[in-house]
Amino acid sequence: MRIEFLGTGGFHPNERRHTTCLMVPEIGLVLDCGTAGFRIAEHLETKTLDLFLSHAHLDHICGLTYLVTLPLIQGVEKMRLFGVQNILDAVRDSLFSQAIFPVGPPFEFHAFTAGDTIELANGIEIESFPLTTHPGGSTAYRFELDGQKIAYVTDTTVDGTYTEFVRGADLLIHECYFPDDNLEWAKTTGHTHTSSLARLAKDANVGRLVVTHVDPLNLDDDPIGLDALTRVYPNVTIADDGLTIDLAK
Structure with missing residues (x-):
């Protein structure tokens, strides 16, 4: 299987990156749905989609409105939206309110409590973990594909609470919005800032780190000060839109 990085920026899109959206096309799994959500259509390989939200800030959910045509135009039969209850409430009552978007949400809403494990119809288990340092909180996820343990963490400071949750991940996908300065x-x-992420990756003994959700005001190849990270933890990639990771390799 492969992970497609459809959107890798935070806050707002720019010429290099749309806001956060990751996809595993072979199983129809989507993590967050920011402005890059329009790219889901071209990567579809299933008749169902399971979408997991970290939180309800607009740069992570606005792309949900782009998916309303998928059942009609591309034959998607079911889209299930997963998140903690207040996040789903915000999507249903605010994003899809008549005043903002006058088409009803095409999703089945599935609420869980952060810390729960959600089993999908294909047998894949998605573990969740509550993050508390970002305004409104966020949810981290962990799952296994092709024998690879994958953790996805965004919109949080590195506060030590979730080190065990990501420990030993073969692939850690983690935000890093700011350099140390x-x-x-x-x-x-x-x-997250750079050196704190470096310490986390080393302390948690992860196999590979991919940095996403970077500052959209910085269009440089290195928006986070990579040297400060690689001195502590060397196996790191800064994601751009279009990055593909083949888990079988």
Whole structure:
């Protein structure tokens, strides 16, 4: 199987990155659905989609409105939306309110409590973990594909609470919005900065780190100060839109 990085930026899209959206096309699994959600259609390989939301900030959910045509135009038979209850409520009552988007949501809503494990119809289990340092909180996920343990963590500071949750992951997909010289902004906004992510990857003994959800105001090849990370943990990639990771390789 492969993981497609459809959107790898945070806050707002820019010329290089749309906002967060990851997809495993072979099983119809989607993690967050920001502005890059329009790309889901071209990657479809299933008649069902299982979409997991980390939280309800617009850069993670606005792309859900782009999916309303999938059942009609591309024959998608079922779209299931997973998240903690208040996140699903925000999507249903605010994003899809008549005043904002006058087409009803085409999803089955499936609420869980952060910390639960959700088993999908294909037998894959998605473990969840509550993150608390970003305004409104967020949810991290962990699952296994092709014998590879994958963890997805975004919109949080590295606070030590979830180290065990990601420990031993073959692939850790983690946000890093700020370089170390913006440490105070990282604390204020509840985002990760470079050296804290380096320590986490090393301490949790992860196999590979892919950095996503980077600052959209920085279009450089290295928006996070990569040297500070690789001195501590070397096996790291900064994701761009279009990155594909083949888990079988």
